Amino acid sequence: MKVTELAKEFGTTPDTVRYYTRLKLLNPTKSENGYKYYPPTEISRLKFILSARQLGFSVSDIQHIVDEASLGKAACPLVRSLIKERLAETEKQFQAMLALRKNMKDALAQWEVKEDKAPTSTMVCHLIDSFEPTENNGGSHE
Amino acid sequence: MKVTELAKEFGTTPDTVRYYTRLKLLNPTKSENGYKYYPPTEISRLKFILSARQLGFSVSDIQHIVDEASLGKAACPLVRSLIKERLAETEKQFQAMLALRKNMKDALAQWEVKEDKAPTSTMVCHLIDSFEPTENNGGSHE
DNA sequence: GCTTGACCTGTGTCTAACACACAGGTCTAA
DNA sequence: TTAGACCTGTGTGTTAGACACAGGTCAAGC
Numbered sequence: 001m002k003v004t005e006l007a008k009e010f011g012t013t014p015d016t017v018r019y020y021t022r023l024k025l026l027n028p029t030k031s032e033n034g035y036k037y038y039p040p041t042e043i044s045r046l047k048f049i050l051s052a053r054q055l056g057f058s059v060s061d062i063q064h065i066v067d068e069a070s071l072g073k074a075a076c077p078l079v080r081s082l083i084k085e086r087l088a089e090t091e092k093q094f095q096a097m098l099a100l101r102k103n104m105k106d107a108l109a110q111w112e113v114k115e116d117k118a119p120t121s122t123m124v125c126h127l128i129d130s131f132e133p134t135e136n137n138g139g140s141h142e
Numbered sequence: 143m144k145v146t147e148l149a150k151e152f153g154t155t156p157d158t159v160r161y162y163t164r165l166k167l168l169n170p171t172k173s174e175n176g177y178k179y180y181p182p183t184e185i186s187r188l189k190f191i192l193s194a195r196q197l198g199f200s201v202s203d204i205q206h207i208v209d210e211a212s213l214g215k216a217a218c219p220l221v222r223s224l225i226k227e228r229l230a231e232t233e234k235q236f237q238a239m240l241a242l243r244k245n246m247k248d249a250l251a252q253w254e255v256k257e258d259k260a261p262t263s264t265m266v267c268h269l270i271d272s273f274e275p276t277e278n279n280g281g282s283h284e
Numbered sequence: 285g286c287t288t289g290a291c292c293t294g295t296g297t298c299t300a301a302c303a304c305a306c307a308g309g310t311c312t313a314a
Numbered sequence: 315t316t317a318g319a320c321c322t323g324t325g326t327g328t329t330a331g332a333c334a335c336a337g338g339t340c341a342a343g344c
Binding site for chain 1 (some may be wrong): 152
């Protein structure tokens, strides 16, 4: 399979396939015309990489997992360990995003009823300066 | 105020202050010893920048807002417009993260009851290969 | 006065996962 | 032949900082 064929097969981009090839996560052979040719092993390897990416493993994680497997070892313990780390990170980001999203919504609501004000030498934008997060207690804000 | 003093005042890092200075978002004067000195206007400017960052405006957004204000115009319409864009993006990311988080949790649960398996020529890790997102219908998975 | 640790400077590079750019080559239908 | 789609290898850009480096300044302590 050629680059674009492979990318289409899995709903990703040729650049992504080339990127993984560049990282040596994929190892195509070469056609007579110099084009990269991905045999079945590389096709299933890409499937694996994309699944892992979708599960939140970093490219570096995946490289690590693949290296482990190339030694003939079961990568399962490593995979379980890594997913826990990635999940913990995702949880942190999720909480941060929850807070951010709420603040943005609050700001939007507050700013809709505030008037415009011209800037001064010490004030760029009074909307941003005056923003106050609303309290969470018993509110129906969300 | 010097770099580190200013950073401490607002709970950020000296590198962040230097970064914004580098971008010309902050414009310190120079002390006799060559150190950057941030007068009150720049102190309130940093406060503004950090508030805007916390509300999800990009550094580029903030530059745009500051440029508008420097023309003497009220940046309020721009700020309202930008927050809507950033909120829409954040909402998309939030949904993606919801899905990712759920998949990661599902995977973790599934993989805890699966046995380890050695890799083969076409299989790096059966855990990742065999992952199936659970259905949402009436489940108590979350 | 010297030493040492903390802080300073300007400038450059790195991070992560791609996306894009470029100069030039190949393929194929019209 | 032409034109559009695709290919190559290599390099750079994206975002918001964090880090690195060589060298300078400050001030407390000895």
